[in-house]
Amino acid sequence: MTGPTRTVRNSLIDKVRTFTLRADALHWSEDGGQGELAYDDVRDMRLVAYASPGGRTFQCTLRGHKGGKVKLRSHHYESVGMFEDRTATYAPFVQDLARRAAAAAPDAKFVAGSxxxxxxxxxxxxxxxxxxxxxxxxxxxxxxxxxxxxxxxxxxxxxxxxxxxxxxEGNARAFDPAAPPPDLLGMS
Structure with a gap:
């Protein structure tokens, strides 16, 4: 079963990736490859916000026990200095991702800020x-x-x-994956 999807290019050196929330893993595909991070492998999820050329950018970083690391950003890189704000689709995607990871990996850490x-x-x-x-x-x-x-x-x-x-507001703190902080999702 295929769940919500989100397409984004994080930066100049990254390829355009389409992320899909599947039943048991965050899956992504890009030109030349694909991969996934199983929800039960999630070690931690970190949400941060920072100033960028595209405005206030929100970032979700997932790290797995097996060494996998995935970054999702609210802004889509178009060209040097040009970003498309995709916060409207970022927030619900990350909220759903947090709930799925928490359900499958109860020992995972959920951290807001850096x-x-x-x-x-x-x-x-x-x-x-x-x-x-x-x-x-x-x-x-x-x-x-x-x-x-x-x-x-x-x-x-x-x-x-x-x-x-x-x-x-910036210091790292734990958050409830059932209710990620709206200010780090672009919802405030």
């Missing part, structure tokens, strides 16, 4: 704060580039809400 991305946002936040402090100090020294310093301060201060949001 500690690595969270650390990156913390570093960006610290760097912005340092730039603001250094530029404010340079203003008191009477350096001739005060106009440029003010522009840089405004840019860094404007970035604070975005950095704060990503740092606050």
């Amino acid at each position: 500690t690595a991305l969270w650390i990156v946002w913390l570093v960006v936040g610290v760097l912005c704060a340092l730039v603001v402090v250094l530029l404010i100090l340079s203003l008191f020294e009477g350096l001739p580039a005060a106009g440029a310093a003010l522009v840089a301060i405004v840019i860094c201060l404007a970035a604070i809400p975005r950095v704060w949001r990503h740092a606050r």
Whole structure:
């Protein structure tokens, strides 16, 4: 029996893949091959969101006990810098995939967010704060580039809400596969 399908090309180096939720496995086919990851082989499922040239992109990564790894993204790569937003079909597909994996692999881990991305946002936040402090100090020294310093301060201060949001929400946490977080599926 064939279940829901989804076709996407993740990036320049990937081929167009058609993913199908079959009764016992996530199956994919692409030009020159096919493969599958059995639901009962799923070790973990991770959902992340990040900024990309196509806008906010959502990604689901599945890893199997036998070493298999599959990435599904919400945006379809068309050409350099051109992405088609397919979030409307991504969200229900990943929700169904999470339920099937949880039913077949009760010990699988379901993780929302990424500690690595969270650390990156913390570093960006610290760097912005340092730039603001250094530029404010340079203003008191009477350096001739005060106009440029003010522009840089405004840019860094404007970035604070975005950095704060990503740092606050980005750390890895477990999620219920029966109800994946809508903000990591593009549903919020």
